[in-house]
Amino acid sequence: CISSKWDPRGALIVFEGLDRCGKTSQCSRLLSSLERLGHSVESWRFPDRDTGVGQMISSYLSNQSQLDDHAIHLLFSANRWEKRSLMEAKLKSGTTLIVDRYAYSGVAFSSAKGLDIEWCKAPELGLWAPDLVVYLDISPEKAAERGGYGGERYEQLEFQRKVAQSYRALSDASWKVVDATLPIGVIEAQLREMAVDCISTCQEGKSLSE
């Protein structure tokens, strides 16, 4: 724990789910509504494809390069580590971060390939722990029906079924599971309420944890 118990700070709000669950558009809606409410907030996503490591990940995802499953796992993790100190600075300065995918994606996608789950978790240890994890829940079949996948490496029904199983194994009672098949506006309202609650808890001085 690096911050005094009483420091008000921004909240770390993480969104997880299968590809095509609607996370990305819900993150941008949430960003706008929190901004309208006057919160200091930024929207982030992992992988962050703009860094050097992120470019290697992007090339792997678009099948332009091949990498050992362990090696790519460590690159995804490194991509989160390279943003850790900026994340800390933002949170401590009172900015809330809405994050589209985080360490849970790392573990869910790599363990879906058959890598040992404990091995997958190890490089993620020490990243900032989210204050709220929202799982946008959709069946792999329904997700696949949504306007087709973009054609990246993991966007295949069989693999997404395995990812769904991995997420189930990873999730705990603290996760907020939201039905991703509800109307967009209904989901948006649910997420806004969860986020506002979470932000006020952090403003009351919840300490950052690893």
Ligand code: DGP
């Ligand atoms: P996105 O930009 O959210 O569409 O993510 C790109 C793809 O990479 C998507 O299929 C999810 C997957 N992914 C995201 N984070 C990780 C990670 O840390 N490890 C692995 N293996 N896959 C990830």
Ligand code: NA
């Ligand atoms: Na994707």
Ligand code: NA
């Ligand atoms: Na996405």
